[in-house]
Amino acid sequence: MATKFTAKPDELSKLDYKPPKKGWMDNPVEFKENTFCWGAKGKNLKIIDFPNARDWSPAEEDWKLPENWQEIVLEGIKERLSKYRSLRLFMDICVRCGACADKCHFFIGSGDPKNMPVLRAELLRSIYRRYFTASGKMLGKIAGARELTIDVLKELWYYYYQCTECRRCSVFCPYGIDQAEITMMGRELLNLLGLNIDWIAGPVANCYMKGNHLGLEPHTIKNGIEFFLDDIETVTGIKIKPTFNRKGAEILFVTPSGDLFADPGTYTCMGYLMLFHELGLDYTWSTYASEGGNFGFFTSNEMAKRLNAKIYAEAKRLGVKWIIGGECGHMWRVVHQYMDTWNGPADFLEEPVSPITGTKFENAKSTKMVHIAEFTADLIKNGKLKLDPSRNDHLKVTWHDSCNTARGMGILEEPRYVLRNVCNHFYEMPEETIRERTFCCGSGTGLNASENMELRMRGGFARANAVKYVRDRYGVNMLANICAIDRATLKALMEYWAPDVQVAGLHELVANALVMKGEKERTQDLRLEPLPGKEAKE
Amino acid sequence: MRLNSLLADKKASILGKWFDIIIESYPPDTSNFLKNQGSRFANPIGSTISQGIEDIFDELLRGPNPLQAEGKTSQFLDNIVRIRAVQDFTPSQALSFIFPLKRIIREELTVEIAGSRFSDEILAFESAIDNLALSAFDIYIKCREQIYEIKANESKSMTFRLLQMANLINDNNGHGPDSKENNNLKIKRGEVKK
Numbered sequence: 001m002a003t004k005f006t007a008k009p010d011e012l013s014k015l016d017y018k019p020p021k022k023g024w025m026d027n028p029v030e031f032k033e034n035t036f037c038w039g040a041k042g043k044n045l046k047i048i049d050f051p052n053a054r055d056w057s058p059a060e061e062d063w064k065l066p067e068n069w070q071e072i073v074l075e076g077i078k079e080r081l082s083k084y085r086s087l088r089l090f091m092d093i094c095v096r097c098g099a100c101a102d103k104c105h106f107f108i109g110s111g112d113p114k115n116m117p118v119l120r121a122e123l124l125r126s127i128y129r130r131y132f133t134a135s136g137k138m139l140g141k142i143a144g145a146r147e148l149t150i151d152v153l154k155e156l157w158y159y160y161y162q163c164t165e166c167r168r169c170s171v172f173c174p175y176g177i178d179q180a181e182i183t184m185m186g187r188e189l190l191n192l193l194g195l196n197i198d199w200i201a202g203p204v205a206n207c208y209m210k211g212n213h214l215g216l217e218p219h220t221i222k223n224g225i226e227f228f229l230d231d232i233e234t235v236t237g238i239k240i241k242p243t244f245n246r247k248g249a250e251i252l253f254v255t256p257s258g259d260l261f262a263d264p265g266t267y268t269c270m271g272y273l274m275l276f277h278e279l280g281l282d283y284t285w286s287t288y289a290s291e292g293g294n295f296g297f298f299t300s301n302e303m304a305k306r307l308n309a310k311i312y313a314e315a316k317r318l319g320v321k322w323i324i325g326g327e328c329g330h331m332w333r334v335v336h337q338y339m340d341t342w343n344g345p346a347d348f349l350e351e352p353v354s355p356i357t358g359t360k361f362e363n364a365k366s367t368k369m370v371h372i373a374e375f376t377a378d379l380i381k382n383g384k385l386k387l388d389p390s391r392n393d394h395l396k397v398t399w400h401d402s403c404n405t406a407r408g409m410g411i412l413e414e415p416r417y418v419l420r421n422v423c424n425h426f427y428e429m430p431e432e433t434i435r436e437r438t439f440c441c442g443s444g445t446g447l448n449a450s451e452n453m454e455l456r457m458r459g460g461f462a463r464a465n466a467v468k469y470v471r472d473r474y475g476v477n478m479l480a481n482i483c484a485i486d487r488a489t490l491k492a493l494m495e496y497w498a499p500d501v502q503v504a505g506l507h508e509l510v511a512n513a514l515v516m517k518g519e520k521e522r523t524q525d526l527r528l529e530p531l532p533g534k535e536a537k538e
Numbered sequence: 539m540r541l542n543s544l545l546a547d548k549k550a551s552i553l554g555k556w557f558d559i560i561i562e563s564y565p566p567d568t569s570n571f572l573k574n575q576g577s578r579f580a581n582p583i584g585s586t587i588s589q590g591i592e593d594i595f596d597e598l599l600r601g602p603n604p605l606q607a608e609g610k611t612s613q614f615l616d617n618i619v620r621i622r623a624v625q626d627f628t629p630s631q632a633l634s635f636i637f638p639l640k641r642i643i644r645e646e647l648t649v650e651i652a653g654s655r656f657s658d659e660i661l662a663f664e665s666a667i668d669n670l671a672l673s674a675f676d677i678y679i680k681c682r683e684q685i686y687e688i689k690a691n692e693s694k695s696m697t698f699r700l701l702q703m704a705n706l707i708n709d710n711n712g713h714g715p716d717s718k719e720n721n722n723l724k725i726k727r728g729e730v731k732k
Binding site: 032034035102107108109110112116224227260262263266430433450453458462465466469488492495496 | 698702
């Protein structure tokens, strides 16, 4: 208080715009439009038998919680502490060294201290200490403990739906504390009270009932792909005839449903179709396992497992030998780190071997599922594709490492190798913003709704800032990636922070460069835009 | 322009104070980070502000910008306002960073401007700062409008393919029903026309 009375008048006038110096525990969340997602609708929670299904709004005072909500949360924490050793470890071992503090894209872009990973974890740790440690029970606030009040619950909700589980912070943590897992636990606890967001709950319900996030039924999936076939014929003169739900195919192809409906993912999807056709691959699409993505993963461990089960079930039903997966981020985190233990062993499948090159994908020995970037890189390495990278000469491309594929499973070199072979102008973003240290798009883990656009712009700023740098320095005009959420959301991010930079999936660029047997001279790219220097003669 | 050369001499000190005031509009834990981190990629807010205010100050010293006459705004100002337009600030808080420059200049030049020396030049310079604030207001509104526009466009492009699949629209590329009514729905493929 002393400073207040010794301050000069001009110093006092400065205070107007300074934030109040309150401790972090005493700053309840204010829900401002554009920074949070809508609450999960009752009908969507009902479909998957989740508790407290009702319509509610985060901005309203009353969240329509059950009377014993505190008991439910505390029981939920207790159960998870006994089930997951990692959670207890992460609650206990942080020494608050601050190594993670400035590594989060949400903190870097928002300047909100509660987006420092250490503080975001502290939101849950403070409750853990109060109810599950002797020091917290006795000393309370002094020991960093606090009561679980409704304001605290709202704060948990606000910030745990403001973390994209990208794990950049964990790369820098000397103890290896994985903030993504803390967020996962936080979201599980919130789901015990029906506190999901609708952008996650809707897709989860759809996926549970129809097999994909959009709720596309078999005929719609088939129609959608047929549209792409018409466009491919326009561009190449080649009529492709893929198969659906074909028993006895060698390979099942699974990709995120975002590729089926939203540009520019749709062009990536055309890329898959063209590549597989050119190879004469014995593969099939499935209208049941029609979703590689898994928004259950952003809900709870159990929900993710339920949604994931259909991939092996369909592989078994169709009698395929192995699976190729399309370009998606979190789908691969699930496949790589969870699918085998949840729904494996997939002993009815064979160890994947490329029918074109004979390469054994030993890394997929257990899951039997191969990433398409690995598959294509192997084709190129073995000289099996005829490519004309000059068709992408109008593009100056940079590569965005998607968090889940880069940090989650180490796919760093394969897409770069493919990219260097299909285009002539490739420029890396600065080292500290790519590979394991890549910055998130700011819209992952189901935060790719539109109502939280301001938050997305904050979260994606660090990524966009690096893109802007290569745009200004090298004239980069294309941001390539292997993630459906990236393709859907980076477009908006670029529009705000780095206009003139477009977004493409890797296999769109592959297909543009792919010289197909019997094709006509290409004058257009997959977007049906004229290829510079190769326009149709009048 | 004797004032301008005085201001140019004091540039480092003026910018230092201006930077500190802007950074202090963030919570204390954050302002330490924004002040102390060097890399423009690890700390894009701090580095954009620090570089931006220097460029803005240089622009002010150069005098009226011919671009402003054409209604164009400073890119450096845009870089800073664009960030603050999506952060947790009210509109007035977001743009509050401009006005303290006046006070800092008067503090820095207390001796030199005593006895109404340079009063015309000071008035002109402060008017330029006022214009900067008006310009920042234009940028701020443009940024906010853009957020809503991006939201709307995102929803439209998400439904475009579904409408196309449902045979409800014609994209002038040969898909969809060939009716005049549908041709009026001028939605370009891959990008919704504004």
